[in-house]
Amino acid sequence: MRASRFMILLYASLIGVPILLYLRMISTFYGMYLVSTVLLALASLGLVIFGVIGFAEVYIHKRHVGEYMAMPLRMQIEQRGNERTGGRGTKMVDFVVSRFDNENKTMRNEAYKIEADKNTTVLSALLDIRSKQDQTLAVRYSCRMGICGSCGMVINGKPSLACETNVFDKMADHEITVEPMYGHPLLKDLVTDFDDFFERHMSIDPGRYRHDRREKYSGKEPFKLSREDIDKFLPYSYCIMCGLCLDACPVVNSNPEFIGPQALSQVYRYHADKADQKGAKRLLEVDTLDGVWGCEFAGACSKVCPKGVDPAGAIQLLKGELMKDIAKKEEG
Ligand code: SF4
Numbered sequence: 001m002r003a004s005r006f007m008i009l010l011y012a013s014l015i016g017v018p019i020l021l022y023l024r025m026i027s028t029f030y031g032m033y034l035v036s037t038v039l040l041a042l043a044s045l046g047l048v049i050f051g052v053i054g055f056a057e058v059y060i061h062k063r064h065v066g067e068y069m070a071m072p073l074r075m076q077i078e079q080r081g082n083e084r085t086g087g088r089g090t091k092m093v094d095f096v097v098s099r100f101d102n103e104n105k106t107m108r109n110e111a112y113k114i115e116a117d118k119n120t121t122v123l124s125a126l127l128d129i130r131s132k133q134d135q136t137l138a139v140r141y142s143c144r145m146g147i148c149g150s151c152g153m154v155i156n157g158k159p160s161l162a163c164e165t166n167v168f169d170k171m172a173d174h175e176i177t178v179e180p181m182y183g184h185p186l187l188k189d190l191v192t193d194f195d196d197f198f199e200r201h202m203s204i205d206p207g208r209y210r211h212d213r214r215e216k217y218s219g220k221e222p223f224k225l226s227r228e229d230i231d232k233f234l235p236y237s238y239c240i241m242c243g244l245c246l247d248a249c250p251v252v253n254s255n256p257e258f259i260g261p262q263a264l265s266q267v268y269r270y271h272a273d274k275a276d277q278k279g280a281k282r283l284l285e286v287d288t289l290d291g292v293w294g295c296e297f298a299g300a301c302s303k304v305c306p307k308g309v310d311p312a313g314a315i316q317l318l319k320g321e322l323m324k325d326i327a328k329k330e331e332g
């Protein structure tokens with residue numbers, strides 16, 4: 001806004017002052033000295049006004065930017081939202097939050113009202129509730145940008161990352177329900193226990209395995225992967241371990257022994273990686289009814305994955321690899 005006002009002034013001065021000076025030159029030429037003096041005065045006045053207002057605009061703008069940069073990120077986002085909506089685009093939104101009391105092992109629903117603008121995420125709304133209305137509300141988060149995978153919860157019935165869920169996008173009849181993830185043991189309110197999830201992940205021995213662990217110091221040519229090689233496993237390496245796929249999976253929810261979509265997608269990730277030297281070991285370990293063959297291809301895992309990892313697809317590829325293995329053995 002300020003920048004455009006400054007530009008209007010700049011253009012007005014750049015065009016107006018030369019015109020005035022040109023007219024003055026003509027009037028002097030024809031001997032109209034009074035007119036010439038008035039025109040000169042107007043041109044000078046224009047320059048002075050431009051100088052003073054321009055300086056003030058730049059000074060205020062600089063101060064504004066300085067104050068803005070000094071604000072915490074959350075306030076910067078709020079301010080940007082208000083600027084975009086002219087300070088008007090806010091709505092009162094009803095939140096119904098499931099609270100788990102870890103001492104008495106009871107659940108209850110708590111209703112809150114928050115003022116949201118079009119930039120408000122469910123996570124920022126919950127933090128707003130926690131700072132202004134109820135400081136006992138337990139929420140887990142870290143990065144606030146869909147990277148750490150800490151803020152998974154069930155929002156309007158769908159496992160989602162709270163920091164990536166916009167309140168306005170989720171508003172059905174002005175009400176948003178927030179529950180802790182179903183598939184993980186509850187700790188407090190919206191915070192769940194991830195031990196079991198990480199155990200499943202670790203059970204497949206994640207990590208690229210090389211026979212010679214010190215090869216990078218041996219001075220040998222580094223092992224190179226082509227773009228094609230990388231593309232085979234790259235989509236599966238985007239997993240941020242948020243646990244949403246496990247939460248959405250109907251098989252894990254009915255058979256806790258099933259290893260689950262996240263771990264299986266990581267088996268495929270390393271199996272498809274040419275630089276991994278573990279061979280078929282991981283693949284054969286999940287060649288069981290609670291491994292690959294436990295998947296009923298409901299596809300819910302891929303639908304909720306915030307990173308597009310497609311665990312359901314990875315599991316089908318693993319099945320394909322195992323079938324190839326069986327076919328080879330039969331031929332042999
Ligand atoms: S596969 Fe997707 S949904 Fe599952 S843990 Fe990884 S990022 Fe989350």
Ligand code: FES
Pocket residue numbers: 141142143144145146147148149150151152161162163164
């Ligand atoms: S806070 Fe990190 S993914 Fe949401």
